[in-house]
Amino acid sequence: MSVQVGILGATGAVGQRFIQLLDDHPTFELAALTASDESAGKPYREAAKWRVDSPIPVDVAEMTVRRTDPEAVPDDVDLLFSSLPSSVAVDVEEDFARAGYVISSNSSNDRLAEDVPLTIPEINPEHLDLIEVQRDERGWDGALVKNPNCSTITMIPPLAALDEFGLDRVNVSTLQAVSGAGYSGVTSMEIIDNVLPHIGGEEDKMETESRKLLGEFDGAEIAWHDVEVAASCNRVPTLDGHLENAFVDLADEPDVDEVEEAMREFPGVDLPSAPNQLIHVFDEPERPQPRMDRMRGQGMQICVGGVQSTRRGVKFNCLAHNTVRGAAGASVLNGELLYENGYL
Numbered sequence: 001m002s003v004q005v006g007i008l009g010a011t012g013a014v015g016q017r018f019i020q021l022l023d024d025h026p027t028f029e030l031a032a033l034t035a036s037d038e039s040a041g042k043p044y045r046e047a048a049k050w051r052v053d054s055p056i057p058v059d060v061a062e063m064t065v066r067r068t069d070p071e072a073v074p075d076d077v078d079l080l081f082s083s084l085p086s087s088v089a090v091d092v093e094e095d096f097a098r099a100g101y102v103i104s105s106n107s108s109n110d111r112l113a114e115d116v117p118l119t120i121p122e123i124n125p126e127h128l129d130l131i132e133v134q135r136d137e138r139g140w141d142g143a144l145v146k147n148p149n150c151s152t153i154t155m156i157p158p159l160a161a162l163d164e165f166g167l168d169r170v171n172v173s174t175l176q177a178v179s180g181a182g183y184s185g186v187t188s189m190e191i192i193d194n195v196l197p198h199i200g201g202e203e204d205k206m207e208t209e210s211r212k213l214l215g216e217f218d219g220a221e222i223a224w225h226d227v228e229v230a231a232s233c234n235r236v237p238t239l240d241g242h243l244e245n246a247f248v249d250l251a252d253e254p255d256v257d258e259v260e261e262a263m264r265e266f267p268g269v270d271l272p273s274a275p276n277q278l279i280h281v282f283d284e285p286e287r288p289q290p291r292m293d294r295m296r297g298q299g300m301q302i303c304v305g306g307v308q309s310t311r312r313g314v315k316f317n318c319l320a321h322n323t324v325r326g327a328a329g330a331s332v333l334n335g336e337l338l339y340e341n342g343y344l
């Protein structure tokens, strides 16, 4: 059975990744594309400046872009992926949910709202049932589900694997690719031969979203994990792939072999876009590297390397593809979880 899906903000950088990932999807069939009023009414190939590293699917190129308005999207679309600017999404996503659409959104608004599931299918799939609370409270037939920020999602799987050793405190420093800022986000004059040691709002997102993701859902609300997270975020001149250096204090004292085993054996999920193994742990100390490792598992695997003991726990490096696992791929995986759990 196929499910009709749409993309809100389909002409943008993340919207284009959605189109790439949905091409030939086993369950989802792309039926609607929306963008701003300037793009509405145009064929997609004209409205979008295509910048993804594979050609625009032929049928998508000829689709007419619609207004981003529930009235403009056909009723038989069951699921909408959202990659709107968060300033736009904050109102528009609610309009769509009120009109009965289920939305799997990558935009940062509402990620911390008490009745909005912030999910990674391999980590906290049970949080999805917060939809019941959301529907009761808001009177919606639709639903709004979020995936986390790209830097957060990169470190959460290894942290979840370490939780069995008593996760106490995390210090993390990021080396984030330029694609995270969007096509026009940083100019070449700013970033070539340079590193920008500040990314607005990013540190706060890593510090808060992590605690919600690792929290416990009791059927009514989420009790955030009490781990303390301190982040320092840097933009570096790589194209795709966020690399992070994490220093984790643990209550127990596992050795490196136990830590690596917990990461390697951390369970995945059986969903079409999920990698066979969630976390790949490198033995080579110089890996993972963005250019060599970001496309592992079709861009959906989390890579870890350089695991070493410290006086208070462990340190390691981790890497994920920021616009695949960290953005469009994360929303598609949440869409697959919604389907699997009967929410579509």
Ligand SMILES: NC(=O)C1=CN([C@@H]2O[C@H](COP(=O)(O)OP(=O)(O)OC[C@H]3O[C@@H](n4cnc5c(N)ncnc54)[C@H](OP(=O)(O)O)[C@@H]3O)[C@@H](O)[C@H]2O)C=CC1
Residues within 6 Å of the ligand: 008, 009, 010, 011, 012, 013, 014, 015, 034, 035, 036, 037, 038, 039, 040, 047, 068, 083, 084, 085, 086, 088, 106, 107, 108, 148, 149, 150, 151, 179, 180, 181, 182, 183, 322, 323, 326, 327
């Ligand atoms: N988790 C992550 O790693 C990442 C998340 N993001 C997030 O994803 C979202 C999209 O980012 P990105 O793709 O880079 O952004 P872009 O600017 O490339 O695309 C924005 C999209 O939204 C549409 N849009 C803009 N304004 C309006 C409006 N008023 N009404 C309807 N549609 C509108 C644009 O249409 P048009 O072409 O017609 O202007 C376009 O389709 C952002 O919230 C961003 O923060 C982005 C990158 C990575």
Ligand SMILES: N[C@@H](CC(=O)OP(=O)(O)O)C(=O)O
Residues within 6 Å of the ligand: 106, 107, 108, 148, 149, 150, 151, 176, 177, 179, 180, 181, 199, 202, 205, 322
């Ligand atoms: N801030 C991220 C990308 C992003 O847009 O994140 P968010 O989904 O939290 O808005 C980066 O710069 O790499």
